[in-house]
Amino acid sequence: xxxxxxxxxxxxxxxxxxxxxxxxxxxxxxxxxxxxxxxxxxxxxxxxxxxxxxxxxxxxxxxxxxxxxxxxxxxxxxxxxxxxxxxxxxxxxxxxxxxxxxxxxxxxxxxxxxxxxxxxxxxxxxxxxxxxxxxxxxxxxxxxxxxxxxxxxxxxxxxxxxxxxxxxxxxxxxxxxxxxxxxxxxxxxxxxxxxxxxxxxxxxxxxxxxxxxxxxxxxxxxxxxxxxxxxxxxxxxx
Ligand SMILES: Nc1ncnc2c1ncn2[C@@H]1O[C@H](COP(=O)(O)OP(=O)(O)O)[C@@H](O)[C@H]1O
Ligand SMILES: [Mg+2]
Numbered sequence: 001x002x003x004x005x006x007x008x009x010x011x012x013x014x015x016x017x018x019x020x021x022x023x024x025x026x027x028x029x030x031x032x033x034x035x036x037x038x039x040x041x042x043x044x045x046x047x048x049x050x051x052x053x054x055x056x057x058x059x060x061x062x063x064x065x066x067x068x069x070x071x072x073x074x075x076x077x078x079x080x081x082x083x084x085x086x087x088x089x090x091x092x093x094x095x096x097x098x099x100x101x102x103x104x105x106x107x108x109x110x111x112x113x114x115x116x117x118x119x120x121x122x123x124x125x126x127x128x129x130x131x132x133x134x135x136x137x138x139x140x141x142x143x144x145x146x147x148x149x150x151x152x153x154x155x156x157x158x159x160x161x162x163x164x165x166x167x168x169x170x171x172x173x174x175x176x177x178x179x180x181x182x183x184x185x186x187x188x189x190x191x192x193x194x195x196x197x198x199x200x201x202x203x204x205x206x207x208x209x210x211x212x213x214x215x216x217x218x219x220x221x222x223x224x225x226x227x228x229x230x231x232x233x234x235x236x237x238x
Contacts, residue, residue: 007056022209022219029184029191031201034211040194081156087147089135096131099150121149125179141172161193
């Protein structure tokens with residue numbers, strides 16, 4: 001469960017998020033909506049503890065990430081996996097090695113366990129057959145899917161996608177949305193997706209947080225956003 005209360009974040013005196021509050025129950029999927037520059041990425045970076053707030057609280061699974069002991073905060077943050085816009089894969093490593101890397105770094109699993117986990121995660125993005133290939137043999141869309149598999153090996157409670165389909169051609173975008181939707185519908189992990197276009201990701205959302213110029217203009221169930229009376233919300237959805 002993520003609980004954000006009156007979060008205010010600024011840089012050099014300029015406020016970019018103001019009084020943001022929302023709650024994300026376990027296994028629920030959240031879409032963060034807003035136009036470019038509205039503060040969506042800053043919000044995500046705040047959840048990860050990268051951007052520090054001027055005021056307000058962030059509670060992850062009962063841990064106040066700005067007040068609790070380092071060890072607890074570290075453990076809480078470990079529940080997040082982030083899928084970056086450009087899946088930075090290591091060119092000289094195989095797909096298997098790329099996805100397995102975080103597990104080797106943790107050093108808690110046997111080789112057999114790692115292989116099983118990697119196979120499982122590659123299967124989630126339909127790419128088990130690529131495990132002995134190198135990144136250059138894969139299309140851009142496939143490399144993105146490998147980025148998703150690599151995030152899944154952490155067994156995260158939350159997986160975050162920041163504008164997962166922006167800049168992609170329509171067919172690749174559809175493919176990526178398909179795999180994100182699959183993961184979201186399994187409800188083993190909370191999917192948090194940032195977008196500026198709700199139509200692309202409506203099927204993934206249980207809850208929507210709409211941010212405009214750093215302020216929350218809607219937070220609630222996806223089904224309720226269409227009836228919202230705020231002209232700003234309706235004009236954004238139109
Ligand atoms: N590290 C930073 N230092 C100063 N300003 C920043 C920083 N990161 C983001 N901003 C500003 O915060 C605002 C929101 O940015 P961002 O969250 O990236 O928007 P978006 O909704 O497009 O993801 C922008 O005006 C941006 O310039
Ligand atoms: Mg952004």
